[in-house]
Every structure is written in C-alpha cells, then in structure tokens.
Amino acid sequence: MSVRGALYAVAVQGDHAACATTDGVQFDGAVADLVRFVEQTETSVAEARWVWWAAAPAATPLVRAGLHLRRSWDLTEAHRLLVGGFEVGIDEIWAVAAGLDLAGRPAPSTGDLFDLRADDDAVVGAGGYLNPSCLQPDWQQAHLPDLARMAVVTADRQGALLSRRAHGMSTATSESGAALLCVELTVHGLPIDRPVLEQLITETAGPRPRDAADADRIRAARDQLVLRHVPGRGATDLRNPAHVRDLLHSLGVRVDDTRAWHLEPYRDLHPVVGALLDWRKAERIATTYGWSWLDRFIGADDRLRGTWTACDGGAGRMTAGAGLHSLPTPLRPAVAAEPGHVLVRADLGQVEPRVLAAVSADPDFAAATAQDDLYATVAQQLQLERPAAKIAVLAAMYGQTSGPAADALQRMERTYPRALRYLRTAAERGEQGQPVMTYGGRLVRSRPAADPAARRAIGRFTRNAVVQGAAAELFKAWALTVRDAVRPWGGRIVLCLHDELLVHAPAAHAGRTAQAVDDALQAAARRWTGGGPVRFVADIKVVQRWSEAKE
DNA sequence: GATTTCACGTA
DNA sequence: CGTACGTGAAATCC
Numbered sequence: 171m172s173v174r175g176a177l178y179a180v181a182v183q184g185d186h187a188a189c190a191t192t193d194g195v196q197f198d199g200a201v202a203d204l205v206r207f208v209e210q211t212e213t214s215v216a217e218a219r220w221v222w223w224a225a226a227p228a229a230t231p232l233v234r235a236g237l238h239l240r241r242s243w244d245l246t247e248a249h250r251l252l253v254g255g256f257e258v259g260i261d262e263i264w265a266v267a268a269g270l271d272l273a274g275r276p277a278p279s280t281g282d283l284f285d286l287r288a289d290d291d292a293v294v295g296a297g298g299y300l301n302p303s304c305l306q307p308d309w310q311q312a313h314l315p316d317l318a319r320m321a322v323v324t325a326d327r328q329g330a331l332l333s334r335r336a337h338g339m340s341t342a343t344s345e346s347g348a349a350l351l352c353v354e355l356t357v358h359g360l361p362i363d364r365p366v367l368e369q370l371i372t373e374t375a376g377p378r379p380r381d382a383a384d385a386d387r388i389r390a391a392r393d394q395l396v397l398r399h400v401p402g403r404g405a406t407d408l409r410n411p412a413h414v415r416d417l418l419h420s421l422g423v424r425v426d427d428t429r430a431w432h433l434e435p436y437r438d439l440h441p442v443v444g445a446l447l448d449w450r451k452a453e454r455i456a457t458t459y460g461w462s463w464l465d466r467f468i469g470a471d472d473r474l475r476g477t478w479t480a481c482d483g484g485a486g487r488m489t490a491g492a493g494l495h496s497l498p499t500p501l502r503p504a505v506a507a508e509p510g511h512v513l514v515r516a517d518l519g520q521v522e523p524r525v526l527a528a529v530s531a532d533p534d535f536a537a538a539t540a541q542d543d544l545y546a547t548v549a550q551q552l553q554l555e556r557p558a559a560k561i562a563v564l565a566a567m568y569g570q571t572s573g574p575a576a577d578a579l580q581r582m583e584r585t586y587p588r589a590l591r592y593l594r595t596a597a598e599r600g601e602q603g604q605p606v607m608t609y610g611g612r613l614v615r616s617r618p619a620a621d622p623a624a625r626r627a628i629g630r631f632t633r634n635a636v637v638q639g640a641a642a643e644l645f646k647a648w649a650l651t652v653r654d655a656v657r658p659w660g661g662r663i664v665l666c667l668h669d670e671l672l673v674h675a676p677a678a679h680a681g682r683t684a685q686a687v688d689d690a691l692q693a694a695a696r697r698w699t700g701g702g703p704v705r706f707v708a709d710i711k712v713v714q715r716w717s718e719a720k721e
Numbered sequence: 722g723a724t725t726t727c728a729c730g731t732a
Numbered sequence: 733c734g735t736a737c738g739t740g741a742a743a744t745c746c
Contacts, residue, residue, distance in 0.1 A: 409741060411727055429728065454729065458739055476738095485736055487732085496730040496738065517732095568734035575734095623733090634735045638732095666730040668736090 171340075173243055175219030178211060180204070180228045185310040187231075190318035198315050205235040219243055221325045223260045223702055224319070225349035225480070226356075233350075233357045240659070244346035245321060246329040247480060251335075251342055254605060254615035256483030261300040263686025264320065267327035268298055272413075276302045295321065332611065340697070341610035341643055345481055348488065348646040351663065353652060354479035359473030360494065360505060360664050361674060363715075367464065367504035374500065375456035386714035392456070396449045399442035408449060451498075459493060459501060467492040474505075478666075478678060480646070484631070486612055488640035488646070488666050495667060504666075505600035505672075505716035512680045514661070516652075516687045516710040516718060517670035518645070520544045523563050525641040529609035529703040530592035534585060539705045552581045564594055567637050569630035593633050600624045610643040644706070645669060647698050651690035656683050665716075672716060680712045 180478040181192050187204035189197035195208045211218055213555060219241040222228035249263040250256070258697065265272055276299055295301050301319070310317060332338035372378075377390065379385035397404045400417065407413045414428045421440050425432045430447055437444045468474050476492025489495065497505070508511045523544055527535040538547040549559035562578030562677040564570070566589075569581070583590050595608045600616040603625075608611055614635045619625040653663055661683045662674035675683040688710055695706040711719040 407742090411742085428726075450729075454740090457741075458730075463739095482737065487736070489737060491738070493739070495732075498730060565734070570734045626733090630734065631736085638735065670732080719725080 172326050173219065173221075174343075175217040175241055177219055177221050177243065177322050177325055178208075178215075179221040179318040179325070180208070180229045180232075181223065181310070181314045181317040181321065182231065183307055183314060186311055186314055188314035188318045190315060190322055192322055194445045195315040195319065201231050202208055205232060205237065208232055208239075209235075209237055212237065217241075221245065221321050222312075222413045223263065224322055225346075225353050229350055229353045230357065233353050238552060239350060240654075241303055241343070242346045242350050243325045243328075243343065244349045244480075245324050247323075247331060247345040247349050250481055251345065251610075251612045252328065252331060253337065253615040254483075260317075261302060261304055264324055266302045267324045267331065269327075270298055275299050276399065280718040293317075321426070334609075337609065338611035340647075341612060343611075344643065344647050344650060345612075347650040347653075348480040351646075351649060351666075352488065353481045355478045355490070355663070358662065358664065359469065359471075359475040360672075361508050361511075362468055362472050362474050363504050364468070364472045366506065367468075367501065370501050370504055371455065371460055371464065374452045375460045378461050389456075392449065392452060396442060396445040399440070407451075408446070414446070424608040430472065455498060455501070456525045463493065481642075482613075484614070485642060486614070487642040487668055490666075494665065499717070502717040503715050507674060507677075507714050510677055511674055512677045512683075512712050512714060513664075513716060514656075514673040514675055514680065514684050514687055514710065515670070515713055515716065516673070516684075516691075516708045517667075518648075518691075519707040519709060521641050521644070521669045521706070522567060522637050523548075524704055524706055525609075525644060526567060526589055526592070526637050528699045528702055529636065530589040530642045531702070532586050533703075534587035535589045536703045539703075542707055551585050552578065554578060554581065566590060567634060569597060569626075592636070596636040596664060597633035599627035601629040603628075605612065606632045606636055607610070609640040612639060612643070614639060641669070644698050648691050648694040651659060651694040652687050655686040655690045659683050659686070661671045661686075684710050684712055 175189060181188050182201060185201050187199065189204065189207060197204060220239050221243045222245065224246045225244050227579035245263050245661060246258060249258055253266055254272050258385060261275060262272065265275055276295065293301055310713060329339065332665060334343050363383060376388040379388055380562045395406055396408060397406065403417055407419045411428050417429065418425060423436045423439060423443065430450060433443055433447060437447065462478035467476060474492065476490045476494040479489045482489045526541045527539050538544050538551065541547045545556050545560045548563060549556040552559050552562065558578050561575050562582050565579055566582050603616055603618060605613050605615045614632065616628045616632050619628045649663060649666055652671060653671065656673055659675060659682050661673050664672060664674045665672035673683060673687060688708060691706055691708050713719050
C-alpha cells in the first residue's frame with residue numbers, strides 16, 4: 171500500500187528549494203518563491219501531503235511564513251519506526267527503504283584530491299545506493315530537485331514496508347505530524363510574562379548582575395548563606411561534590427554521595443544540611459534558569475523558544491531544549507497567556523496503565539480503566555489498599571522486583587496475566603539483546619550489555635519502553651487532533667509535556683477550545699485503540715498561568 | 722578540547 | 733537494586 175494523498179516532496183538548502191511529485195520536478199527556485207508555491211498547492215490540492223527528509227530544514231521557512239500544512243510524511247521519522255535508533259543520514263534512509271544491505275554502502279568521499287569517486291556525480295550510483303556525497307550541504311544545494319524526486323520514491327517504499335506492520339501507517343503519519351508540530355513549537359515559542367519571570371529569578375538568584383564582578387559578588391553571597399554555618403571551613407567549594415562530601419563527613423553525616431534525597435534525613439542534624447539543600451535549589455535556578463538563560467532563549471516578543479524533536483532515540487517521547495521540559499515549578503507562574511487570551515491546560519490521567527491495558531489487550535485490566543481512578547478498581551480486584559495497588563502497577567511497568575511490591579506483583583500476575591505477560595516478554599527480549607516493537611509498530615533497539623546486571627537493566631528499559639513509547643504515540647495522536655481542532659478558534663499548542671498539553675487561545679473562545687481538547691482525546695483514543703474498551707481521561711482547565719489549577 | 726561524573730529539574 | 737530526557741559545573745581523559 172502506498173502513502174495516502176498526493177505526495178509533494180520539498181528539499182531546502184540555504185536559500186534554494188525544490189519540490190517534486192511522481193510526475194517530476196514541480197518547483198526549483200528560491201525559498202521565498204517556494205512559500206508561495208506551497209501555499210497555492212495547499213489550498214488547491216485537497217489531498218496534498220508534504221514529504222521531506224527531515225521536517226526542520228524543509229518546514230521551518232514555511233511555518234515562519236505563517237503556512238498551516240495539513241498532512242506530511244517525514245522520511246526520518248518513518249525510518250526510525252522501521253529500524254529504531256536516532257541519528258541517521260539520508261543515504262541510510264534511502265538504503266533501508268530500498269531494501270539494500272547497509273554494509274554495502276559506499277563510504278563518504280574523504281575530500282582527498284586523489285579520491286577519484288569525487289568525480290562521480292550520479293545521484294544514485296553503483297548498487298543502487300545514494301551518492302555518499304549526499305550528506306554534504308553544498309552537494310545537496312546543487313542537487314535539490316534530485317533530492318526531492320528521491321524523497322517521493324523513498325516515501326512510497328517506506329509506505330510499502332510500514333503497511334505490513336500493524337498500525338505502521340497511522341503511526342508514521344502521526345510521527346510525521348509530530349515532527350511538523352515540533353517545528354511549529356520551535357518557531358512560535360511559549361508565551362512568557364517577562365516582569366513576573368524577572369521577579370521570580372530575582373527572588374531566588376538575586377538581581378541581574380551589572381558585570382562579571384557583580385556576578386561573583388552575588389554568587390559569593392549565596393554561598394555565604396551555607397558557609398556561615400561552618401566557621402573554619404569557609405574555603406569549601408559547594409560546587410564540588412567531593413568537597414561537600416568531606417565537609418559532611420566531618421560533621422558525622424555518613425553518605426557516599428551528596429544527592430538531595432540522601433541528605434534530606436539529616437536536615438535536622440546540623441543547620442548546614444538544610445542550608446545546603448536550599449542553596450542547591452537556588453543554585454539550580456541561578457545557573458540553569460537564571461539571567462543568561464532568559465537572555466538566550468526568550469525573544470524580544472517574550473516567547474521562550476527551545477528546539478523540539480518529535481521522537482527521542484529511546485522510548486519515543488518528544489524532547490525539548492532550553493529547559494522547556496524541566497522548568498522548575500516555582501517559575502511556572504511566569505508562563506502566562508497574552509492579553510485577551512487564555513491557556514487551556516490538559517493532562518492525561520494515569521495514562522501509562524491505561525495504555526498498558528490497551529496494548530496488552532488484557533480484558534480485566536481494561537475493565538479497570540472504566541473508572542476515573544483506575545487504581546481504586548485495581549485495589550478492589552487485587553484486594554489491596556489503593557497505595558499498595560498503585561505501587562504494584564508501577565512496579566510491574568518499571569521492572570521493580572524487590573521491596574514491598576513483591577507480594578502485590580504476585581497478585582497482579584494472577585489477576586492480570588495478559589498484561590504481565592506482555593511486560594515480561596518485552597523485558598526478556600531486551601535481556602536477550604533483541605529489539606522490541608511498540609503497539610504503534612515502532613522498533614526500539616536494545617543496547618548491547620556485557621554482564622547480567624547490565625542485561626537486566628536493558629530488560630527494564632525495554633519493559634518500560636513498550637509502555638512509555640506507546641503512551642508517547644497516543645499522546646502525539648491526541649496532540650495532532652488538538653492542533654486541528656482548536657485552529658478554527660484561533661488556538662495553538664504552545665507546550666507538550668509527555669502527558670500534558672498547553673493550548674494558547676483567544677479568551678472569547680476559551681470554553682469551545684477546552685471542549686475541543688476533550689473531544690480530540692476521545693476521537694484520538696478511539697482511532698488509536700481501534701475502538702477497544704480502554705477509556706482515557708484528561709483533566710482540562712482554563713487558566714491564565716500555567717501554575718494555576720495544578721495539584 | 723572532548724568526554725565522563727555528579728547533581729537535579731520534569732514526566 | 734523503577735524508566736526517560738536536558739542542562740550545567742567540575743573532574744578526567746587524551
């Protein structure tokens with residue numbers, strides 16, 4: 171089966187661009203003119219699907235120009251479904267789609283004057299491989315129409331391979347859409363209330379330093395809040411874990427490392443412990459989320475911008491730079507809707523166990539998803555208290571085998587044999603060095619492991635990857651449905667956080683937008699589960715600031 | 722100069 | 733001996 175729609179492949183390098191279909195090259199010219207060509211095609215060809223080797227270089231100029239593209243096919247994302255992994259060149263994508271042996275790929279030209287292959291300019295060379303020079307920007311710029319034509323061919327070949335895999339095609343279009351959404355997130359950014367953020371940073375990290383000497387003074391003052399508790403050891407470098415450990419040892423705090431959760435029990439032993447733990451929080455904001463972070467990542471339009479990727483190499487979640495996925499809670503009041511707008515904050519409830527119920531097709535576990543609080547039902551079925559039931563479910567998904575979960579896990583085995591078998595199989599495959607496949611048909615490779623402990627660690631990784639990865643696939647399907655559903659009301663997704671969505675929308679359409687986000691979940695879940703019995707729930711609230719309505 | 726270790730933020 | 737990611741500072745490797 172081929173990829174649905176009319177395929178238009180776009181290749182961009184610098185200021186130049188080309189577009190091709192199966193009928194041949196349709197456009198070859200400047201990026202500024204490509205924007206008009208794409209806009210015209212998007213409106214006149216209802217079934218247009220945009221194909222690119224990677225979303226970022228091709229789609230960024232289109233998104234910057236304000237275009238909204240409905241359908242895409244991302245060769246890099248589709249390739250990742252086929253073979254797993256992360257970093258790939260277009261030569262590898264081409265070879266895998268063509269069914270060629272990767273080992274036979276010609277080596278890239280060394281640029282050596284005596285390398286005669288540099289004279290061979292054919293796009294597809296001996297053995298059907300792409301010219302190894304295809305990874306070089308200047309070669310790409312000279313061959314953009316060819317790259318676009320090759321992209322159309324590759325998309326069709328990938329479609330033929332993925333259509334043999336359960337859910338392969340829908341996951342490929344979803345992951346492609348996620349990659350385009352990532353370009354939009356990168357371009358548009360997250361709205362920030364700059365005065366509030368500056369206030370919050372000032373409270374923890376101190377005022378904006380005037381110069382380097384001022385920065386040193388503020389830093390020393392912060393250190394002094396800790397060091398004043400240990401007279402005579404004022405030379406201790408708080409940023410050096412070994413120094414801190416020695417200091418703590420001298421006070422009778424016996425810890426191997428100085429991580430916060432090891433130190434927390436000693437908070438009352440000596441005032442320096444609490445001061446150190448408070449210092450760490452302030453230091454984190456000062457270094458990672460301080461003034462230089464603000465200057466680097468928040469634009470003149472008060473938008474926080476990081477680089478987004480649609481699918482990490484491991485479990486398959488979206489990732490984001492500029493600290494977007496680890497913004498400390500104290501700073502979240504600064505994430506705020508623009509005037510006349512609201513934020514619709516939606517997060518999935520207990521998504522991983524619900525996903526496990528769906529992907530393992532365990533009927534009794536699926537029945538538990540009917541309730542808003544899945545763990546309450548599981549507790550009844552296991553005849554345990556709710557906290558113990560929750561620990562048991564999480565232990566099963568994360569591969570914890572020791573501690574208080576052991577008895578509860580046996581009950582899980584008896585009550586939900588199908589779900590537990592699904593997890594055990596994934597763990598065993600990882601331990602044996604084999605890849606696992608997610609519900610959506612994405613291959614996750616297991617890393618090689620030498621000793622038994624490392625093999626078990628890989629087993630925990632693959633056990634978790636089939637759940638976390640499938641949850642990521644459902645999340646992306648939801649996010650893309652939301653992207654389309656909120657658009658008529660002027661809404662736009664501004665943040666994706668694994669199981670949480672933030673939509674920025676005009677205040678006048680707040681209610682409609684919130685309803686659209688909920689409807690989108692039901693529609694996406696129905697499609698994703700194939701109409702199965704598993705229920706998904708979301709907590710959805712209309713707020714001005716991200717920090718509101720957060721339990 | 723690049724890589725590893727420690728630490729910690731988020732889910 | 734619960735999973736993943738990104739970031740920064742210091743130590744370590746080459």
